[in-house]
Amino acid sequence: MTFFLNKNNKLYLLPSILFLLLLVLFSFLRFYLVEREEGRRVALAKVVAHQVGNTLEMFSADRSRAVNNLINSWPDRSPNPVDWFHTHAASMKIVLPGIDDIWWLNPDFTVRWNISSENRSGLLGKPVTDFGINGDELFQQGKATSLTRLNKLLDLYVLRVDPNNLSLGYVVASFDIKTTLETMLGDLIGPQFSFSIYDGTTELLDYGVLVNDGTIVSVPVIFAEREWVLNLQSSHQMVLMGNLILVGGSLMSALICLFLFWQLRSAVRLSQSQLHYQAASEAALDSIMLYEAVSDGVSNVVDFTLVDANKITSKLFGKDMLKQESLSLNQHLDQMNGKDIFSKIKKVNENGEPFECVLSRYKGSQKQWLKLQIVKAGIGIAMTVRDITQRHLSQQKLELSEAKFRRLIDGLRGHFIYSMQASGEITYISHGVKDVLGYEASNFQHNGRNFVKHMPNNMQDIRQRQLQGDRTEAYLVTYISASKEDVIIEYTDSPIFDKHHNLVAIEGIARDVTADIQLREKIYYQANHDQLTGLLNRYAFDRKLQKVLNDIHTHQKIATLCYIDMDQFKLVNDTCGHQAGDKLLRNIANILGKSLKGSDILARVGGDEFCLVLKDTNSDQAQHRVQALLDNVAAFRFLWEDKVFHVGASVGLVQIDHSYTEAVGLVKAADTACYTAKNNGRNQYHLHQQGDNELAFRNAELDTLAQLQHALEYGCFELYFQTIKPLSEAHTRHSYEILLRMKDKQGNNISPAMFIPIAERHGLMTRIDHWVFETTIELLEENNEHVENLEKCAINLSGASLNSPSLLTKMLNRLKTSTIPVEKLCFEITETSAVMNLVNADVMVNEIRSLGCKFALDDFGAGMSSFTYLKNMSVDYVKIDGSFVKNMCNDVCDLATVKAIHDIAKSMGKQTIAEFVGDAKTEQCLKDMGINFAQGYAISKPQPFIEMLKTGLTAA
Structure with missing residues (x-):
């Protein structure tokens, strides 16, 4: 710039100003395009990130909904709950890919069963808290999540089966994080993006490298009630258009200004053709030397003498070269290690045919390559010499790099690289095709169409979309290999466009997916x-x-x-x-x-x-x-x-x-x-x-009736008990209700809800009540120590028994002769049967109460009775129906009903017992309300009566 602004060279100020103006213009264009490129990358990343986040949340919601559906369809009773769970959970896993395994937990958080046999031996009996689940949180909220590693990274999602029945435990759905994310994100996020997904500080998956240049987009994602963070960044172009414009514009500006400069300087300093030649020679990048022929006097040229050379010559061959007045061509060729080309130079002088070659020599310890061009010039020759050392070394590196690249792509197993024209004609195929199909690369390049067995039906549509500039999905082509086997190749095309966005080539990578497809078909077959x-x-x-x-x-x-x-x-x-x-x-x-x-x-x-x-x-x-x-x-x-x-x-x-x-x-x-x-x-x-269902029902009823009669004949019933817990005061002695169970021929329990109605319809309830009464009295008489610690034993009586004078007589006689203190016995009658048999019920109740026994009115509130009947009945306890109790903490109406029954019963001098108490919260609510007793799964589950008599019951 000092030269341009020199006072003696004011004429050359114009190129400098022009260069500065052009440089400012291209710098502004570059800044504008870079800003637009960053904005485009951020917008694109936001769209894709939200789409991925929504897809993951939908995927999670779908699987969470399936787990909830499994819980909601949980049967009240099942002969084999493990088989039921395994069948339904396995079906859900097949229908909804992404679920790795499903566990069933016991109430103490230990694994009871899982559907995947691979991990079962290491899981069964193991507490779920070992996998990061917070036990307190799970117990309080009924659900929890955890990120754990069990052979692979898993996301555990735990839900309680029934908040009112803690004995059913919990269900755990485990999601294979890596497989799920790789499968879903591979379809949603293209290779032009880099991303990472974190669960807290735990990295779940990443791809590429995130560059902190302000274009990273972070989106929260909720997966199975866990909060993830998705960081996504669109990759920048290898060569930004703004930088390309700046560099190209700068070079172009420099060339324009340099050209203007040389033109102006030539106009000032040089005149006519000699000065123009001198300027061109001095501005040349090559060494230019003019030689005059030297003959032996007989018109035979024996050598050439240097007559002129430009300044580049002194840089190339030394500063003193131009001072040598009689430097001959042979001497110069000797410096360049090229004396053997002198004869060819003489031919140029003779016939005028140009000649060029490349010579190599050592300049110090470095090897140098020179390119010579010799042409006829007047009475001699003109020789240009260019130092091509850097270009030669770059060419060598390029060839080495290309050879390394070809070795890499030819070494791919199961893959090959290809390049084809827009018409589909192959222009290059890597040698990996021989490993895949068995054909030589040259053979497949020219005859590949002859080996095709099946092409995609939409192949023309694929090519048409590529011509329109669209990137297409991978497609499959089936070939007949050299060994006559079917091989399925997956092609992934990458269209190549020129600056006018015209398709000039299609490049890509192909891989053998035969084994993958066969495995997929095998899995589909096995699943169906x-x-x-x-x-x-x-x-x-x-x-x-x-x-x-x-x-x-x-x-x-x-x-x-x-x-x-x-x-x-x-x-x-x-x-x-x-x-x-x-x-x-x-x-x-x-x-x-x-x-x-x-x-x-x-x-x-x-x-x-x-x-x-x-x-x-x-x-x-x-x-x-x-x-x-x-x-x-x-x-x-x-x-x-x-x-x-x-x-x-x-x-x-x-x-x-x-x-x-x-x-x-x-x-x-x-x-x-x-x-x-x-x-x-x-x-x-x-x-x-039509009517077959009724016939099947009758047959089933007859089978159950036959089993009932057999049980009465041979005593195939079993007594259970369930604790009745006092809430108002501490008791050291225990109270319980006697329950009845019956087994079928295979030894499985038959629900009382099934055989009791049948017994009522066929007039067997009186016999059943008598068997329960007699068996209970006999067992208590055999266990005096237990009776001493007994507060109250409740025995149920049916409506049929209330109408049976003979049963009343038998019970009164038995109670009078029994050694059991009768005040320890309590008889329960349902409100419906009591109201329907009001007169007889009142007679029976008064007769038995006269001996000192207690009475309880069962299922109060669910039948047809009113508080007027309650007032006239001689009962000591009112058992509030469980349909009002089990959900009272969540239902205001149920809560009010329970409170009303208790208040009225209390005003009549009767104590209250709440049934179906399923959790500690309900128990505490009943206690605060003043309810006297509680009974339900939260207090204790029904257990065999005989086993309790043998082992003893220490707590009330």
Whole structure:
């Protein structure tokens, strides 16, 4: 700049000013474009971050809702709650990917069961607090979350099954954080983003490097009631347009100004062609030397003498070179290590054909490469010399880098790199294609289309979208490999555009996904088929049956459902073991499969239960096919070791028509028909008709009645007790209510809600009440020490017993001769039965109370009585119905009802007992209200009476 502003060179001030103005202009453009680029990156990151956050929250809400649905559908009673939980939880896990495992916790927070057999041995019995769950928080709030590591990073989401029944425990859903995030974020966030997800200070997943340049977007995400933070940043362009404009503009400005400068200086300093030549020579970047030919006097050129050279020559060959007046070409070539090209230079002088070459020499300890160009010039030659050392070294590095890159891409296993024209013609393919398909790269490049077995149906649409500038999703192409096997290749295209946004090439990476797809198909098959028989499983059958129902409603079709139950399977299974049972099931599945036609559907839906859908077949047609099927099964003889078994099947048929809308009701109807077929003699079928449900109900009732009569005959009842806890004062002696249980032939408990109504309808309650009374008195008489610590033992009496003078006489006689202090006995009667038998009930109550026994009015508030009846009844206790108690802390009406019953009973001189007390909060509320006694699961669960008498009960 000093030169430009020199007083003697005022003419050259214009290039400097122009350069400064252009530099300011391009700097402003660069600043404007950089600001816009950062704004675009922030806006794009915000949109994607909120979309990812919403998707993760929807994913979490969907899984949390499924856990709540599992809890809400929890049965009040189940013969085997573990099987119920395992079945429903496993189904939920299959339907909702992302759930790693589901646990069932005991009330003491230990793992009772989990559906994943891989971790079961290490989980069962282990407290969930070992995995970071806060036990106090879980007990108080009924839910909790934790981030833990069990072979992998898991998010645990815990919910209480029933706040009113703590014995049901808790359900834990564990989410595989890494798999879930990689699967979902891989689909939502492209490679142009860097991101990280944190749970507090724990990093869950990251991709790329976040640069703290003000463009990072942070979004909170709620996943399974845990707060995560998603940090997202859009990657900047490799070469920002603003910087490119600034650099290019600066260079262009410099070139323009330099050109103007040289033109102005040439105009001032030089004149005519000689001065122009001198300026061009001095401004050249190459060394320019002019040589005059030297002959031997016979017109033979023997050498050349240097006559002129530019300043670059002195920089290239030394400052003293221009001072040598008679430097010959041979001497100069000797300095450049190029004497062997002298003969070729002579030919240039002779015929005028230009010549160029590259020479190398050592300049000190560094090797130097020079490019020579020789042309004819007047009576001699002109030689330009350029130092190309840096370019040569850069070229060597580039070649080494390219060779390294090719070694890397050729070394990829299961992948290959490709480049193709917009038309789809391959221009480059890496050698990895041989590892994938077995073809040489050159062979595949020219003949790849001949190896294609199947192309995507939308291939033309993919190419059209790429021509329009859109980035397309990965697509699959199936090839026939060199070994004649099907290989599925996934192509991921990256379109390359010129500055006019025209598609010039398509580059990308291809990978062999054959094994992945086969694994996916295998998993799908295993999820929908029974592993033992290969038939559809219950889950897949339910979906197909619902589709059949939809088709029938939509297309006016018809079909028949057959529910098949094996008649002798349990005998084989119990006699010969599970291996024999498995083989029998496979054989039966083969027999059933041979009867299939076209679109029929066959599935195994239970242990020895199958479902068959006969499409486009009415019930009349189905009966012929089912009879043939039964004949085939009956003709089959199952051989196992030295045993031969005759097996059979019972089949229930239901014609599928417009009267059915859901698969559940349809299967239930078929199951009922199958049950009828079994009761009718087995190895036959029964067609479901209207009224079948009533028949099944009657059969079930008769079975229960038979079990009741057997229990009365042989004493197959069992007494339980449940503690009644005093709330108003401390008692050292204990009080409880006697409860009745009955077992079926398999030893499982039958709910009193099932057999008591049947006993009432068939006049057996008086006998049952007498058995309970006599058994209780006998057991108490055998345990004198226990009776000494007894405050009150409550025994239930039914409405039928209130109307039985004979039972009254037996009870009075027994009480008079018993050694038990009668004041320790209390009899409970329900308010409904007492009101319906008011006169008889009053007689019986007064007779028994005259001996000193107490009476309690049970289920008060749920029946038909009023406070007027209560006033006239000679009872000592009023038991408030549990329907008002169990939810009183959450329902104002229930709370008011309980308080009203207690206040009125208290005013009549009667004490109150609250039933169904399910938690400590309810117990405390009752205590504050003044209720005298409490009974429920929060106090104690029903336990065997005899075991208590043996071990003793130390607390009241």
